[in-house]
Amino acid sequence: MCGQPIVVGVVGPCGAGKTTLVGALRRLGFNARHIAQEHSYVPSMWQRISHPDTLIYLHASYATTVQRRKLSWSVAEYEEQIKRLEHARLHANLYIDTDELTPQEVLDRAIFHLKNLGWFDGQDD
Numbered sequence: 405m406c407g408q409p410i411v412v413g414v415v416g417p418c419g420a421g422k423t424t425l426v427g428a429l430r431r432l433g434f435n436a437r438h439i440a441q442e443h444s445y446v447p448s449m450w451q452r453i454s455h456p457d458t459l460i461y462l463h464a465s466y467a468t469t470v471q472r473r474k475l476s477w478s479v480a481e482y483e484e485q486i487k488r489l490e491h492a493r494l495h496a497n498l499y500i501d502t503d504e505l506t507p508q509e510v511l512d513r514a515i516f517h518l519k520n521l522g523w524f525d526g527q528d529d
Contacts, residue, residue: 410523412436412514413456415492417485418477419469420462421502421510428511432524439492447491458521460514461489461496468503 412434414422422438429436439450446452450459466482469475493499498517502510518524 409435410457411454412518413439413450413454413459414462415439415441415450415459415489415496416462416502417442417464417469417482417489419473419475420464421472421507422462424507425460425462425510425514428507429514432515434518434523441492442485442489444488447488450492451495458497458517458523459492459495460498460500460517461493462510463493463499463501463503465503 412429414426414429414436416422426436426438437454437456439454439456441450450456464472466479469482470477498514500510500513505513515524
């Protein structure tokens with residue numbers, strides 16, 4: 405369980421693992437939010453809407469997103485999401501490339517980050 409009510413924002417392109425990570429963090433007691441920055445033309449929407457105390461950026465390559473989500477989108481659509489996410493990526497407190505990681509490994513990296521911030525007591529891991 406987390407030691408204080410903080411907001412953990414999670415951004416990334418479709419298929420990067422945001423829903424999975426947010427769900428896992430919520431089960432641990434965090435106020436984790438999937439911020440749909442990839443669909444917004446406003447670069448700082450992630451700041452304005454959610455006001456996260458820490459921002460986690462999950463990256464996945466185009467090939468990985470298609471494989472994970474069976475998405476029928478073009479490279480250009482993927483690249484547009486990456487462009488829309490640039491501001492969030494530059495301001496993220498943690499960047500995780502999820503291509504070669506399991507959901508548990510992504511969660512482990514997020515927990516390590518939260519422990520370093522003093523926001524996770526480690527009793528449930």
